[in-house]
Amino acid sequence: MLNRALLERYRCSESLADFSLSGELSPNAGYFKFGPNAVCYGQSAAGSRSPELVPGLYDTDNDVKIHDATVDLPFDPNSVIDNLRLERYATDHNLNGTQPLGRKALRLAYYSLRPLFPVSVRRHIQKVYLRGWDNRPFPRWPVDTSVENILEHCLAVEMKAKGLAEIPFIWFWPEGKSGCALMTHDVETTRGRDFCSALMDIDDEYGIKASFQVVPEKRYDVPESYLSGLRDRGFEIAVQDLNHDGHLYSQRDEFLRRAELIRQYRKQYKATGFRAAILYRNLEWLPELDFSYDMSVPNVAHLDPQSGGCCTLFPYFIGKTLEIPVTVTQDYSLFHIIGEYTLDLWKQQARLILGKHGLMNFIVHPDYIIDEKPQQTFRDLLAHLAKLRAEQNVWIPLPHEVDEWWRARVQMQLIDDGGTPRITGPGNERARIAYARLQNGQLTYSFDSQRATH
Numbered sequence: 001m002l003n004r005a006l007l008e009r010y011r012c013s014e015s016l017a018d019f020s021l022s023g024e025l026s027p028n029a030g031y032f033k034f035g036p037n038a039v040c041y042g043q044s045a046a047g048s049r050s051p052e053l054v055p056g057l058y059d060t061d062n063d064v065k066i067h068d069a070t071v072d073l074p075f076d077p078n079s080v081i082d083n084l085r086l087e088r089y090a091t092d093h094n095l096n097g098t099q100p101l102g103r104k105a106l107r108l109a110y111y112s113l114r115p116l117f118p119v120s121v122r123r124h125i126q127k128v129y130l131r132g133w134d135n136r137p138f139p140r141w142p143v144d145t146s147v148e149n150i151l152e153h154c155l156a157v158e159m160k161a162k163g164l165a166e167i168p169f170i171w172f173w174p175e176g177k178s179g180c181a182l183m184t185h186d187v188e189t190t191r192g193r194d195f196c197s198a199l200m201d202i203d204d205e206y207g208i209k210a211s212f213q214v215v216p217e218k219r220y221d222v223p224e225s226y227l228s229g230l231r232d233r234g235f236e237i238a239v240q241d242l243n244h245d246g247h248l249y250s251q252r253d254e255f256l257r258r259a260e261l262i263r264q265y266r267k268q269y270k271a272t273g274f275r276a277a278i279l280y281r282n283l284e285w286l287p288e289l290d291f292s293y294d295m296s297v298p299n300v301a302h303l304d305p306q307s308g309g310c311c312t313l314f315p316y317f318i319g320k321t322l323e324i325p326v327t328v329t330q331d332y333s334l335f336h337i338i339g340e341y342t343l344d345l346w347k348q349q350a351r352l353i354l355g356k357h358g359l360m361n362f363i364v365h366p367d368y369i370i371d372e373k374p375q376q377t378f379r380d381l382l383a384h385l386a387k388l389r390a391e392q393n394v395w396i397p398l399p400h401e402v403d404e405w406w407r408a409r410v411q412m413q414l415i416d417d418g419g420t421p422r423i424t425g426p427g428n429e430r431a432r433i434a435y436a437r438l439q440n441g442q443l444t445y446s447f448d449s450q451r452a453t454h
């Protein structure tokens, strides 16, 4: 089924998305384009593929073949999108096997000891460590939408092939919300843990509930009273790693031992969500942790120790686990690597994300906003999000609500009820029908059918 990724994204009628391959796929994988905006990585049946993202990539757009209203694509969109979302394209600039062991050891030592260094020392080490991050062409800084661009172009090609003016689909968010924003707090130290009560007061001032990612072992004590203090105020608890030493995925045996403990803490915390320390990830092993959702994959990871990025602004499945990607720069990176206390970057990212109706997923650590200056920046951010909610109809739920919505939505069907599209399936009362249309070659969305008004 070449249309799996497209149907997952749009939940449109299956008959509107039938693709075949236009030819035999190349043995090798690489970068190529599909139309002017979409960067792909993988095998293709036409032209050339580049091992690096360079200007003048081969564009497969002219190799699309249309016959009898069906579309032959010069690549498999599912595998190209998996290559991006599962970071199979990534040669890890910071972590890969070609890196000298000394540097790898330094990284692990540094990130395990990080809380012990004063911020000035950390900042210095990190700047040296991440040197050149702003020259990396892929994923695209500060927000990468490659997955969305590819699927939009697939839908556009399909509409042209079938001569359709519009395609109805199930809108991305409940109640027709224009986009989504999540606030998540990773609790790193005792000092951060002890600030959580004050932090909930701040969140509540702006009417924004957040999830707290709690480290079960080694970092600080986690008494039941702390957990119920979060829960009773309507905040969410997720499990953060096991002990935050940066070695969760280092060795298979040790991972299995830790996974068992993590699953126990999941039950004890009544948590359905997980985040790995320092956003380290092994997406093949992740589903074994057995959480309903995970939030460990950055959209573009230039400022994280493990580089890469999933190149999407929407949730997606990794096995049975729903990945809710981290799509916005973390507070730590903003304050201490970029050295900014303004909202400029966060606002720019929010604008780009909402331009695609995507999901903003913020990580703000209680540990780093105790001081007045960063705390003011955080308050400004909450005020900005509250404004987006009021003025642009942005949804600000807890992560588990996104998980539940996305799972409900993938089960819904759009059926043709005597010429009128209708959504079936549990939760359909929250879903809205939207219409994709082509305007000057660009895909646009609307809640009104033009057919109905003409």
Ligand SMILES: [Zn+2]
Binding pocket: 186, 187, 188, 240, 244, 277, 278
């Ligand atoms: Zn952490």
